[in-house]
Amino acid sequence: MLPDLFNQEYFLASNAFLIFLLAIILSLYISFRRKTQDLQERNRKLSALRKLDQVMMSYYTDLEEVAQKITDAFALELGYENITLLVLDEKRRLLKSVAMSNLMAGSKRGKIEIPLSDSQNIAVQTVLEGQVKLTQSSQNVFIPLLEQGKGGNLNQVQRPKTTVVHPIKARNKVIGAMSMTLNKASSLDVHKENMEELLDVIGASLNNAILYQDLKVMGWHLAEANKKMQDLDQMKDDFVSVTSHELKTPMTAIRSYAWMALNKSDVVLSDRLKKYLVRVLISTERLINLVNDLLNISRIESGRIEINPESVDLISLSKDILDEIYYSKSTQKNINFVLLEQKLPKVFADGEKLRQVFLNLAGNAVKFSPEGGKIAIGFFTDGKIVETYIKDEGPGIDQEDLGRLFTKFGRLDSSYEATAATGGSGLGLYISKNLIELMHGRIWAESEGLGKGTIFKFSLPIATEEVLAHPEQFKVRPKGEAKGLEPAAMPL
Amino acid sequence: MKRILIVEDDQFLREFYQELLEAEGYILDTASEGETGLRKIQQNEYDLILLDIMLPKLNGIQILSQLKTQRAKNAKAPIVVLTNLGQDVTIKQCFDLGAAGYLIKSALNPDEVLNEVKSYLQKTT
Numbered sequence: 001m002l003p004d005l006f007n008q009e010y011f012l013a014s015n016a017f018l019i020f021l022l023a024i025i026l027s028l029y030i031s032f033r034r035k036t037q038d039l040q041e042r043n044r045k046l047s048a049l050r051k052l053d054q055v056m057m058s059y060y061t062d063l064e065e066v067a068q069k070i071t072d073a074f075a076l077e078l079g080y081e082n083i084t085l086l087v088l089d090e091k092r093r094l095l096k097s098v099a100m101s102n103l104m105a106g107s108k109r110g111k112i113e114i115p116l117s118d119s120q121n122i123a124v125q126t127v128l129e130g131q132v133k134l135t136q137s138s139q140n141v142f143i144p145l146l147e148q149g150k151g152g153n154l155n156q157v158q159r160p161k162t163t164v165v166h167p168i169k170a171r172n173k174v175i176g177a178m179s180m181t182l183n184k185a186s187s188l189d190v191h192k193e194n195m196e197e198l199l200d201v202i203g204a205s206l207n208n209a210i211l212y213q214d215l216k217v218m219g220w221h222l223a224e225a226n227k228k229m230q231d232l233d234q235m236k237d238d239f240v241s242v243t244s245h246e247l248k249t250p251m252t253a254i255r256s257y258a259w260m261a262l263n264k265s266d267v268v269l270s271d272r273l274k275k276y277l278v279r280v281l282i283s284t285e286r287l288i289n290l291v292n293d294l295l296n297i298s299r300i301e302s303g304r305i306e307i308n309p310e311s312v313d314l315i316s317l318s319k320d321i322l323d324e325i326y327y328s329k330s331t332q333k334n335i336n337f338v339l340l341e342q343k344l345p346k347v348f349a350d351g352e353k354l355r356q357v358f359l360n361l362a363g364n365a366v367k368f369s370p371e372g373g374k375i376a377i378g379f380f381t382d383g384k385i386v387e388t389y390i391k392d393e394g395p396g397i398d399q400e401d402l403g404r405l406f407t408k409f410g411r412l413d414s415s416y417e418a419t420a421a422t423g424g425s426g427l428g429l430y431i432s433k434n435l436i437e438l439m440h441g442r443i444w445a446e447s448e449g450l451g452k453g454t455i456f457k458f459s460l461p462i463a464t465e466e467v468l469a470h471p472e473q474f475k476v477r478p479k480g481e482a483k484g485l486e487p488a489a490m491p492l
Numbered sequence: 493m494k495r496i497l498i499v500e501d502d503q504f505l506r507e508f509y510q511e512l513l514e515a516e517g518y519i520l521d522t523a524s525e526g527e528t529g530l531r532k533i534q535q536n537e538y539d540l541i542l543l544d545i546m547l548p549k550l551n552g553i554q555i556l557s558q559l560k561t562q563r564a565k566n567a568k569a570p571i572v573v574l575t576n577l578g579q580d581v582t583i584k585q586c587f588d589l590g591a592a593g594y595l596i597k598s599a600l601n602p603d604e605v606l607n608e609v610k611s612y613l614q615k616t617t
Contacts, residue, residue: 245546248576252597253504259601260512288598299579306580352580 045198048077052201063087066209067099070202075101080180082163086114086123087176087210095123095177126165126177132195133165166199170207178202233302240298244291251291255284293427297408300434307438307476311346311463312354314388315339318377321358325366333371340378347386348463348474349439357432357443361390361456364428368394368454385441385459397447397454405445406433436460438476494539494613497521499529499555500574501547505597509542509574512602513609526550530558538569540613543591545575545582553582556589570612574605 051073071083083101097112118124126133168176262277299305322337365375373393380387409426436443436458443458496518500506510520523529526547533541545552570592578596586594595608
């Protein structure tokens with residue numbers, strides 16, 4: 001007899017078995033689903049992490065670009081929607097949006113700013129407390145900033161769902177907040193678990209971008225300050241230029257009339273009056289020299305100087321200089337000049353500028369020489385450069401003072417006395433150094449110490465065929481327009 | 493008698509050069525600004541012209557460049573720039589525009605100015 005398939009008992013038993021089976025299958029399925037979901041979840045998280053890593057490792061340094069990449073990665077990989085990244089602006093005491101996910105329907109990527117004083121705002125609470133916050137209405141994040149109408153629209157677009165706002169930290173400091181909305185209702189814990197490591201990465205990359213932006217802003221400020229300094233520098237140069245010219249007119253008049261009074265007077269001058277007039281003349285010359293030096297320095301420092309190098313014969317230049325110094329009235333010390341002539345290659349230098357340097361050095365030597373002292377001018381060459389030296393029997397210089405000689409107003413105490421008598425600005429060696437260096441040379445001083453005289457040396461490149469083939473390398477063109485070089489620019 | 497024109501805006505300097513040269517027997521004419529200076533150069537005959545650069549109304553460079561195109565071919569008087577400007581470019585500019593010489597006022601004592609004037613006058617005769 002066939003079993004009664006419709007037997008109640010059998011039916012129940014088989015049913016129970018089926019149900020049992022079904023339950024097992026279901027539980028297996030559920031566990032499988034869960035595993036898959038877990039895996040999927042893990043996978044998504046890893047994928048999001050990888051995306052964030054890419055953001056971090058990439059060259060995106062722009063804050064908003066980084067923020068946008070982060071929100072996009074989140075929206076795409078983790079299925080959140082309406083993601084908004086807010087950054088804390090401590091100076092202005094507010095939160096400002098730096099990015100919104102692309103998926104945020106109807107958003108025009110407008111900028112949102114929430115003052116920290118708005119304590120009702122969930123994002124503000126998140127940042128201030130450093131805790132994750134949950135809300136059922138995304139309005140809480142935005143509403144205080146949008147006008148009534150706009151807020152309403154936003155609410156229609158964003159059906160009320162669970163919105164989580166995470167604080168974003170970097171180095172244990174809250175630097176912003178991330179608001180995100182999930183489709184299904186969810187508990188705080190789940191979000192927290194999923195988010196923690198991701199948030200760390202976000203915090204780090206956002207912080208980098210913020211730091212970079214700060215640096216960039218600082219860079220702008222520096223560039224601006226620099227521009228201002230350059231303008232001021234230009235103004236200073238113009239001022240020096242105009243002023244020195246204006247000063248020279250009355251100084252020329254003083255010089256001219258004092259000279260006339262001294263040399264072409266129609267009455268006999270007493271010795272005392274003569275002495276006074278000589279001192280007026282010397283002082284005026286000193287003033288004129290000082291103004292000339294200031295003008296020179298202004299031109300050198302502002303790059304408005306021209307160097308036109310040519311082949312220069314140092315021996316004949318030395319002779320010219322000695323002649324000039326020998327016959328100039330300031331030299332009444334009975335100095336014994338010695339020029340150690342030798343066969344020398346020509347150097348490549350600007351004749352006028354070199355003359356200026358030479359005169360300065362020789363003039364200094366005379367200034368510091370004792371009555372009847374010897375001044376020797378000699379040379380040395382190694383085939384590449386020619387070294388010229390000017391040796392005096394003056395007071396000499398302390399080793400530690402040698403470096404200071406070539407600085408602006410770098411006069412040594414011992415020179416003040418000589419300066420007062422002969423007229424010097426304390427700028428001569430500074431100018432000489434600059435000129436020699438503009439001519440690809442070097443200048444320095446040597447002294448065995450106080451009381452042992454001083455040797456000033458400068459070296460200049462030899463005008464070899466190679467050098468003469470590329471004279472432009474030695475040329476210095478003045479910066480700026482030639483017309484602007486003199487005061488009040490000469491219009492044609 | 494040699495005729496010299498001085499174009500110089502500073503009264504003291506203008507009178508100084510005038511007296512200095514008149515004492516040497518020259519006949520002096522003066523102008524205290526650029527426009528008068530240019531007009532005098534174009535209308536009168538001189539043996540030497542001493543021209544400042546920084547001048548009101550018309551500066552020395554402008555005068556030189558106008559003279560370069562407008563001056564009568566037979567005008568022979570050399571124009572010597574007498575100024576306190578001394579940059580290479582300015583000096584070159586003046587020579588390019590036909591200046592015969594370039595003197596820097598503050599660098600010269602009166603006797604040196606006289607010597608320069610004499611040598612330029614000799615060159616023309």
